[in-house]
Amino acid sequence: MKFVSIFTRGLVLFASIALGAQAFAQSDPLPSWNDGPAKQAIITFVKQTTDPKGPNFVPPEARIATFDQDGTLWTEHPIYSQVMYSLDRVPALVKAKPELANVEPFKTVMTGNREAIAKLPMGDLVKILAATLTGMSVEEFQSQAQKWITTATDPRFHRLYTDLTYQPMQELMKYLRANGYKTFIVTGGGQDFVRAYAERVYGIPPDQVVGTAGATSFGYDKDGKPVLTKVPKLLLDDDHAGKPEGIHLMIGQRPHAAFGNSVGDQQMLEYTKAGDGARLAMLVLHDDAKREYAYGPAQGLPDTKVGTFTQALYDEAKNQGWVVISMKDDWKHIFSWEQ
Amino acid sequence: MKFVSIFTRGLVLFASIALGAQAFAQSDPLPSWNDGPAKQAIITFVKQTTDPKGPNFVPPEARIATFDQDGTLWTEHPIYSQVMYSLDRVPALVKAKPELANVEPFKTVMTGNREAIAKLPMGDLVKILAATLTGMSVEEFQSQAQKWITTATDPRFHRLYTDLTYQPMQELMKYLRANGYKTFIVTGGGQDFVRAYAERVYGIPPDQVVGTAGATSFGYDKDGKPVLTKVPKLLLDDDHAGKPEGIHLMIGQRPHAAFGNSVGDQQMLEYTKAGDGARLAMLVLHDDAKREYAYGPAQGLPDTKVGTFTQALYDEAKNQGWVVISMKDDWKHIFSWEQ
Numbered sequence: 199m200k201f202v203s204i205f206t207r208g209l210v211l212f213a214s215i216a217l218g219a220q221a222f223a224q225s226d227p228l229p230s231w232n233d234g235p236a237k238q239a240i241i242t243f244v245k246q247t248t249d250p251k252g253p254n255f256v257p258p259e260a261r262i263a264t265f266d267q268d269g270t271l272w273t274e275h276p277i278y279s280q281v282m283y284s285l286d287r288v289p290a291l292v293k294a295k296p297e298l299a300n301v302e303p304f305k306t307v308m309t310g311n312r313e314a315i316a317k318l319p320m321g322d323l324v325k326i327l328a329a330t331l332t333g334m335s336v337e338e339f340q341s342q343a344q345k346w347i348t349t350a351t352d353p354r355f356h357r358l359y360t361d362l363t364y365q366p367m368q369e370l371m372k373y374l375r376a377n378g379y380k381t382f383i384v385t386g387g388g389q390d391f392v393r394a395y396a397e398r399v400y401g402i403p404p405d406q407v408v409g410t411a412g413a414t415s416f417g418y419d420k421d422g423k424p425v426l427t428k429v430p431k432l433l434l435d436d437d438h439a440g441k442p443e444g445i446h447l448m449i450g451q452r453p454h455a456a457f458g459n460s461v462g463d464q465q466m467l468e469y470t471k472a473g474d475g476a477r478l479a480m481l482v483l484h485d486d487a488k489r490e491y492a493y494g495p496a497q498g499l500p501d502t503k504v505g506t507f508t509q510a511l512y513d514e515a516k517n518q519g520w521v522v523i524s525m526k527d528d529w530k531h532i533f534s535w536e537q
Numbered sequence: 538m539k540f541v542s543i544f545t546r547g548l549v550l551f552a553s554i555a556l557g558a559q560a561f562a563q564s565d566p567l568p569s570w571n572d573g574p575a576k577q578a579i580i581t582f583v584k585q586t587t588d589p590k591g592p593n594f595v596p597p598e599a600r601i602a603t604f605d606q607d608g609t610l611w612t613e614h615p616i617y618s619q620v621m622y623s624l625d626r627v628p629a630l631v632k633a634k635p636e637l638a639n640v641e642p643f644k645t646v647m648t649g650n651r652e653a654i655a656k657l658p659m660g661d662l663v664k665i666l667a668a669t670l671t672g673m674s675v676e677e678f679q680s681q682a683q684k685w686i687t688t689a690t691d692p693r694f695h696r697l698y699t700d701l702t703y704q705p706m707q708e709l710m711k712y713l714r715a716n717g718y719k720t721f722i723v724t725g726g727g728q729d730f731v732r733a734y735a736e737r738v739y740g741i742p743p744d745q746v747v748g749t750a751g752a753t754s755f756g757y758d759k760d761g762k763p764v765l766t767k768v769p770k771l772l773l774d775d776d777h778a779g780k781p782e783g784i785h786l787m788i789g790q791r792p793h794a795a796f797g798n799s800v801g802d803q804q805m806l807e808y809t810k811a812g813d814g815a816r817l818a819m820l821v822l823h824d825d826a827k828r829e830y831a832y833g834p835a836q837g838l839p840d841t842k843v844g845t846f847t848q849a850l851y852d853e854a855k856n857q858g859w860v861v862i863s864m865k866d867d868w869k870h871i872f873s874w875e876q
Contacts, residue, residue, distance in 0.1 A: 439754075
């Protein structure tokens with residue numbers, strides 16, 4: 199009897215702890231974030247802007263949050279995923295147009311010599327992007343991109359690129375949506391490329407993806423069926439000043455919260471913070487070489503051309519009340535598969 | 538006792554009729570539509586695409602419906618509302634820049650001579666549009682447009698332009714949204730102009746308004762505050778082939794339903810119908826001079842330059858299984874204030 203009683207009490211105690219932990223987990227919308235100023239800034243912002251009696255209340259139709267993608271929602275090193283995509287497409291392109299095999303920069307890409315490929319000048323990279331991202335129907339492109347994104351893996355973790363999304367940012371987007379925010383991606387990357395997986399991976403539908411966008415041309419195929427073909431004409435260069443301009447073009451409202459990680463996000467954050475009331479601007483600082491990558495050159499981190507975070511941007515953030523997220527200190531987990 | 542009984546029975550009978558009528562009203566999502574092929578086509582389409590067991594089921598994330606505005610959602614005769622807006626802005630423009638008072642076409646507009654204004658060539662109209670729709674911040678423009686749209690009235694009904702939205706189309710948009718469709722405006726009119734009232738008038742948020750769009754330029758005002766200025770550079774000519782192109786740019790998915798009323802909507806409807814499964818394409822025919830306007834020149838209606846509906850478009854609609862809505866026959870009420 200005594201034993202049973204202790205056993206029962208033990209069970210009850212265990213159940214209480216388990217339920218308590220569950221209740222706590224449910225009440226914490228950001229479990230992958232360590233307690234600290236970054237997590238606190240998010241929670242304070244959401245509480246302030248959703249409290250109908252508070253001075254900073256934002257009506258649901260104005261709750262807009264914008265997220266850069268590369269380096270903010272997923273890993274961008276050693277090189278942007280979309281560049282890997284375009285390089286991977288070159289063999290299929292050369293097969294379809296054999297005359298390209300002896301033409302640079304396609305010739306170099308076909309050698310598979312990584313060092314030589316890495317040294318290609320920007321002009322050559324643009325040629326590769328234009329050749330692999332245009333010339334097909336929008337459906338053909340979507341099908342090609344979807345096939346790649348569900349099979350290609352990154353060179354360090356040997357995982358699907360979509361496995362390299364940041365768990366804390368996924369939680370943040372869900373938390374904002376649960377509080378009536380409409381979440382948009384605002385990326386320097388290709389709009390159509392990101393649309394190929396954004397709904398599945400981030401829960402963000404195609405019309406809420408703003409990115410660097412090329413034109414399409416409406417016409418009819420040989421059977422008279424209407425077709426939209428991707429053409430090499432730039433409509434929106436969605437980086438730096440192009441981000442707030444793209445936000446106006448595609449969203450039409452100033453965001454109340456914006457998230458980025460590099461100099462390309464500076465103007466988006468400035469534009470966001472220039473609005474009235476409570477506005478949240480955050481920058482992810484890659485300072486965790488062990489779990490992901492470390493680059494700046496802000497705060498003495500190694501310099502980089504991919505996702506540059508200058509000291510000037512860091513200082514502006516500190517002076518303007520933006521919040522810098524330290525991947526090392528603020529994120530308990532970076533990737534979902536770490537746990 | 539007998540009297541009470543009859544009275545009670547009468548009450549019960551009355552209550553039954555009243556409740557029955559109410560139940561009927563609730564079950565009819567399109568009360569301003571007369572029974573007929575147009576109404577039936579809408580209801581069949583919604584039932585087919587939302588039946589999870591049917592062959593034409595469309596998952597909620599793919600339920601996209603696009604609506605032209607001028608002549609499809611509201612009255613476009615005698616001239617597009619936005620043209621009236623721009624003409625009405627000319628005095629304020631000349632006050633700010635007095636040197637324009639003696640320059641054509643502003644000089645003619647300032648005379649107030651309607652006949653002379655109506656005769657201005659297209660090039661002059663474009664000058665007036667550029668001068669009145671650019672040069673200010675996006676917030677200043679929105680404020681100017683909102684002020685006008687809540688005060689200006691049309692020349693025939695002497696009502697606010699927003700009172701001239703079509704009640705049957707308002708019901709249709711609500712019905713589609715109640716069935717999981719995301720509704721977008723895809724207009725040849727100015728995107729920023731329509732955004733100034735679309736949420737209030739149609740329940741359509743700014744990011745779901747696709748229209749002819751000019752560029753903005755990001756910069757800083759004299760106090761160093763970030764500002765987006767509207768500049769006279771065309772990014773998207775959202776008419777004819779520009780409609781499916783604009784749909785791809787801003788929405789990123791082919792619509793399952795599209796609604797228009799003129800040759801400018803032809804390509805949008807072709808693109809919509811070219812998709813798999815059940816697709817709904819409808820054209821509003823203005824054949825009711827008494828309650829609104831009558832113009833074509835399809836079906837022998839008077840010709841017009843504003844919202845042209847050619848016989849060729851009418852024939853294509855009939856051949857391709859699009860549905861032509863007769864305002865006269867299909868709409869019980871056109872405007873909410875008729876009732």
